[in-house]
Amino acid sequence: MxxxxxxxxxxxxxxxxxxxxxxxxxxxxxxxxxxxxxxxxxxxxxSRAPRFAIIGRRGAGKSTLVNAMFQAPVAEVGAVTAETERGGWHTYKNASQQAIMEVLDTRGFGEGDETRFNQTEEEVWQEALASRYPDAILFLVKAKEVDARVTEDIEQLKKLRKIIKKKHDYLPPVIGIVTQVDELDPVYDTDPPFEKEKIANIEHASEHMKRMLKKHLPEVAGILPVCAYIAFKDGEMVYDRRWKIDELIDFLLEQLPGSTWMQWARITQxxxxxxxxxxxxxxxxxxxxxxxxxxxxxxxxxxxxxxxxxxxxxxxxxxxxxxxxxxxxxxxxxxxxxxxxxxxxxxxxxxxxxxxxxxxxxxxxxxxxxxxxxxxxxxxxxxxxxxxxxxxxxxxxxxxxxxxxxx
Structure with a gap:
């Protein structure tokens, strides 16, 4: 049916x-x-699929996070299709080819990519945001890089929100996500639940990111640390090292409009x-x-x-x-x-x-x-x-x- x-x-x-x-x-x-x-x-x-802008530098774990939330390799098996050749919105689909989430393409964010498709990043955003806007913005920073050029990234984040506000009179909530926390010291403590020393370092990284975001963006909705590592073989989950993903999914529900709740429940399971x-x-x-x-x-x-x-x-x-x-x-x-x-x-x-x-x-x-x-x-x-x-x-x-x- x-x-x-x-x-x-x-x-x-x-x-x-x-x-x-x-x-x-x-x-x-x-x-x-x-x-x-x-x-x-x-x-x-x-009822409709939720829309996000997932922002982060190359290697911050955007695709890994998407897979972890949906417990499926949706971001690794070619299930992402661009609506225009210039990028913009991408539609993630499940095995039945039903749209489960829309993501604003922010490739090049924080990397000084001003030549992509002969357009500046801001021009790409202007075009993509002409018809719709993200319900929320996920701002990803690797745990080991919370003090590396984050201020510059936050300024671009503010620029993106300003464009959305001007075009749609809406300011999407920003959720800061500290990714790859399993890579923090001690290196031997890789599998959750983590020990006290690792937890202390995770909390330190999260607090630092919180201070940085709150300083430049006081209305940030929240900061959550996660480990999203998950592995698949032939479409089946074969390794699961996720941590705090359920808490993230629950928190995101609070930020999403009611029209997306039914789809959010179905796709996150x-x-x-x-x-x-x-x-x-x-x-x-x-x-x-x-x-x-x-x-x-x-x-x-x-x-x-x-x-x-x-x-x-x-x-x-x-x-x-x-x-x-x-x-x-x-x-x-x-x-x-x-x-x-x-x-x-x-x-x-x-x-x-x-x-x-x-x-x-x-x-x-x-x-x-x-x-x-x-x-x-x-x-x-x-x-x-x-x-x-x-x-x-x-x-x-x-x-x-x-x-x-x-x-």
Whole structure:
């Protein structure tokens, strides 16, 4: 199934909800629900690959870092294609030839390369940034070179941000990354977790880079030291000496717009990121179903609530990297004892009937039940798709429902 087809499972329920349900809601509920719908639309409808400018001198480890983040040799097997012969943006693709990340070409950065393609570096940047800009800038410096001409590099970095600000009225956050920390003394301590002496030297290098960046660029988002060494054979990982890469991936999520979160979760395959985004989806879906469930419209809201819940489950499956289709959805619902035709629909029917039996209190009760049922489905989906836990654990999470968190 193509990515566009998978996205239909995510987007269609939201479109129907906007068209058919929101106009029926009271204005006070509309405002709250629309905010949650917009959050899901940013994640689902506006979803795109993240864009970075990865800056660093030759040998700073740009390609190695990309491979380490994606746990695949995407930067070494010819999967990078330039959109123009003059450089500019490059698209990294996975084995299925799907775009996973866009990177602004900054070759020659800090190396005095002013003759490339008969253009200055600034002219190349001006051309590349005409149509789009990076979401964030990764500024790479080798651990052994944090005091080598860094000021000059920072000035070029500031120049790049100035161009972006002028063209797009946006200042991308800068993340300083100290690379190749395994090469610091003592030389015999090469494999993480490192010993105290190595850690002390890593911290010293990081603090020095932090002082340099903060002096010239006070708003720098953060400084992170990493070891990104990873080796592949025939496309498979055969050696892994990565250190602090998970922390970097998690930190970058904070700097990226919500429209890139789904793709970031899929391409990095970081479970902490996937679970975090899945919970964000679940909270919004629970707020929506709870708001709708509390309204005096018996039975008419069933397809709408079910649609939002299905979209939520699809979203959790999507961020896990699972191929999304009707079969996988049916497998999940069947595994936890909830399916649209029987137990699942019965729960929703019982919730709606409570409005008829208790015409006042029933509204609030049914709204709470809708929210808790949705959150139970979210927890079960996280266990099933992301954590890959046994079916009985997902089923238990669905049965033992609790109210969704409020923050």
């Amino acid at each position: 193509h990515d566009d087809e998978q996205k239909e499972y995510l987007e269609e329920p939201l479109r129907l909800f906007r068209k058919k349900m929101i106009p029926k809601l009271p204005s006070n509920i509309q405002k709250r629900v629309i905010g949650e719908v917009e959050r899901l639309e940013e994640l689902f409808v506006d 970081a479970k902490t990121i996937q679970s975090r985004i899945a919970k964000t989806i679940g909270k919004s879906a629970s707020a929506i179903t709870g708001g709708v469930g509390a309204q005096p419209i018996p039975l008419a809201d069933l397809p709408v609530i079910t649609g939002i819940q299905m979209s939520m489950i699809a979203g959790v499956a999507y961020v896990s990297g699972r191929k999304l289709d009707r079969k996988s959805m049916a497998e999940f619902l069947g595994a936890i004892g909830a399916n649209v035709g029987t137990a699942f629909a019965f729960r929703q029917l019982a919730r709606s009937l409570s409005k008829i039996t208790f015409p006042v209190a029933g509204h609030a009760i049914s709204g709470t039940l809708a929210a808790t049922a949705t959150w139970g489905l979210c927890k079960a989906a996280i266990l099933y798709f992301i954590e890959k836990r046994p079916v009985h654990e997902a089923k238990e999470a669905y049965k033992n429902q609790s109210e969704p968190p409020t923050n």
